[in-house]
Amino acid sequence: MISLAEKRKEYQNRLVEKAKKTVIVVGMGTCGIAAGGDKVWQALENAVKNKNLDIELVYSGCIGLCYVEPIMEVHRPDMPRVIYGNVNGETALKILEEHALNGKVVSDLAVAQDPKEGKTVLPEIPILNEMPFYKKQVKTAIANCGIINPDSIEEYIAYGGYEALEKVLSSMSQTQVIEEVKKSGLRGRGGGGFPTGLKWEFAYKSPGDKKYVICNADEGDPGAFMDRSVLEGDPHAVLEGMAICGYAIGADEGYIYVRAEYPLAIKRLENAIAQAEKAGLLGENILGSGFNFKLRIKAGAGAFVCGEETALINSIEGKRGMPRVRPPFPAQSGLWNKPTNNNNVETYANIPGIIRKGADWFAGMGTEKSKGSKVFALTGKVNRTGLAEVPIGITIREIIFDIAGGIQNNKKFKAVQIGGPSGGCIPEEYLDTPVDYDSLTALGAMMGSGGLVVMDETTCMVDVARFFLNFTQKESCGKCTPCREGTKRMLEILNRICDGKGKPEDIDTLERLSNVIKSTALCGLGQSAPNPVLATLRYFRNEYEDHIHNKKCTAGVCTALLEYKIDPDKCKGCGACKKVCPVGAISGEKKEAHEIDAGKCIKCGSCIEKCKFDAIIKG
Amino acid sequence: MSNVTLTINGRQVTVPAGTTVLEAAEKIGAFIPTFCYEKDLTAPGACRICVVEIEGWRNLPASCVTAVADGMVVHTESPAVVEARKTILELLVANHPLDCMTCEKSGNCKLQDYAYRYGVTGTAFAGEKHAYRPDDSNPYIYRDLNKCILCGKCVAACNAVQERSVINFAYRGFNTKIATFLDTDLKDSECVYCNRCVAVCPVGAIVDKTMMGKGRTWELEKKQVTCTFCAAGCAFDVNYKNGKVVGVTAANAAAGRPLCLKGRLGVNLLYNPDCPEKPLIKKDGEFTEVSWEEALGIAQLLEKINALTK
């Protein structure tokens, strides 16, 4: 067998050489680009070119600090690495000039520093690993994200990449690999949390000379972007994990099913596959071991239900993405009726680490039944949005308040939605629950893919339930009656409640429909579609009752239930609201308290936005 | 093959391994309703009306796709099952025109029968209903997709004939619909009106237009005959009302040949005592002898069939 050791040494030396130069890294994941990272890149690239500077300009995937995007980092050989946030074209040039060229840190834009050989720069700049956002994190699945250049296989190899594949091919039998994965306790990171090793074992034991490996990269839960970050920031980790799986179960072909909404991920994957093939790490006779493994990308075409594994298989086969009846399970009869193993992106990304560092290392993290770490996407009304990888078992409170920095604008926490459309909302009283598969399920939520949307007192929970039902209803494949017709009726009832036309029996009807859909729908998505309603009914039933009986939305969200009023004591009579009102509902003399004509008001909220004196109240 | 013994509604039954719970229940005469299941024709599991309770299972599985296992304890009419079936029927009826009094299918409609059995009135959910325009574009098949329950039997029947596949599932979610290419009327599709879909439709969504208004289902007597118009020898039912032929329907769509339009119309004429030997058509004020194709106005259709077989 061909060894990668020498190559790795060579690439590592190259990195050492590179570190002797000043390097600027720009975060160019989709989120970085969306925040303006491309403009930062442009400005820097022009400057470096025009002035012919001896600076290495590189990009990386996401390092998880979405709240300070766009991000750039400066590594000078003589100084610790400094991370800057909220930069734009102009400030990027300032940082280039002052820090990169002249060694002077631009302290007001610096977010963090990474000490070098114990030395720091300005003491007032937080140390990266001690920052509240990072302190409780562990980096395993996303260890390389934001660190390496995702388009460079050399950097991946220099950081220990493909060592696990090499180890597996040279010294482990198929069953040894499966045993190792089983021992690690890794559970599927895409939703249900099925033990990965066991899944592999089923596929391995299924008779057949042709088998397939599928990577589910159809990350469709609204509020989730872990998989996108991994694909964009460290695509080779996924390829390596898949190749190891292929070896373990006896497959020589694999598919990565990526949703069409992730063009950058597809581009980076295409590049990574081409590089790996060229390096002999994918394709025929990998590293001279005799093992063949070919990977293809399939771009989704816009259907959430394809995240369900049997629907995904139908979609790869070129059919409508409707779930299949199970059994038979994909491990027995999957893609083109051959035994198939299907895991999600994060699951595969965990495999190289488990093989390289050993199952015990991985199992050392987490709880008794849920091992390892999990990546969460922190979004909603928190101060620090971003991507955080934490050991499983950490409490929800730690994630929201310690890592994500609590609620924006000093508002009160109300609930956190975990697990997307199949998950549920968890209220304040359960914030100290450890985050693991079983505890979350017991609360009526689920780990799901790891989307974590935080809601404050200005979020209406009936409206949130309606939002999710609207989503599942739109995305229902239409195959089975309970999901196709039932979610429609549930949505209609929720719409009615939010519109102030709720009937006393509506809650009972919602519960009855929920229970029937849960117990009779064809696939996992249908069975979990009522969860957002059941969970909100469980913890926020009073909000439903308020909407139905008192025609009140205390969060001030459901327009039909709101009334806009002007507090005469606060109103200065400036006329700003009167001017902006599109229907002329506001009247009043200058410098006198104004009034809103409730009959004319269309509750658009324009006046509230314009009022500088907080004189307009809705409720 | 080995045998499996299970308990259904307290009765032990032994069946070959691989049998479905539905088949096992049928064997002991336990009633389980079905919409999308048609032996040897459909890939069922979609409508969920056939759910049953199996002790120790988390959910209510569809009996048509659940294989029996040794020691399984099944209940086909437990409270949970009845509640689920009733809700599913309410959901179907909520999106269905309640015009049973004029519906051709009345009396021979599964939806009607099951609604009666489970006491479903159609008042549980008031909300959006489909408002598709019925397809009245051809003389043979009347299609009202507002009545369709998406069981998929018509699609399976159409696909079972080589080179047909005129209809399939289209769109998704609540808007899922059985459609031709580009969702046209049947007239503008490749449909040749073999009426196999009509024969399998469990509700009144696809009906034989030539028999509309000619009698309620319970007034008709059927007599099976073999078509002699070609060597295929398809079976047809001749329908009589008060001894008079009112139409010919396909007897068994699942087996054999395409049950073509020519055969069906021909059989109709053959069994109709008022029918002349050769058709006469009034041309320029005088009765002239013409071919059956011309008289039936199916010359164009035959071209369509011929083009397909080429």
Added chain:
Amino acid sequence: MCCCEKKDPKQEALEALLAKYKGQKGALIPVLQQTQDIYGYLPKEALQQISRELKIPLSEIFGVCTFYAQFHLSPRGRNIIRVCLGTACHVRGGAKIFERVQQELGIKDGETTEDLRFTIESVACIGACGLAPVIMVNDDTHGRLTPDQIPDILAQYE
């Protein structure tokens, strides 16, 4: 050869595409995707040709086209605006952004402006939740939006 016998380049591209995928398993969706790349939508004639070459019934192709949100059977705008209505955007005011975009262009969700300049689509999540609310115009993502920024963003696309 006379120049007027030259084939339409789009037709040629479609033929090359079909030649490449002919006989391949699971080819339908990539073929539809790339056909849409060629024409901007899926013309009837192209679908008929795909049906003949890949030997897939037209009704099945229609079923696939109408199942996936990405496929379009009529021409669309030069610029596609995708307004994210995912959870994070929802709680951060995505609806207001959506309203403003529709108002600015005078069209609704799924519609195309008469001059074929813009098509609006609402999408469930584009995975840039940290920057909510966001919209995507073609492949560009615009984040942390307020409704007042919409006119300037639209002005960037011709």
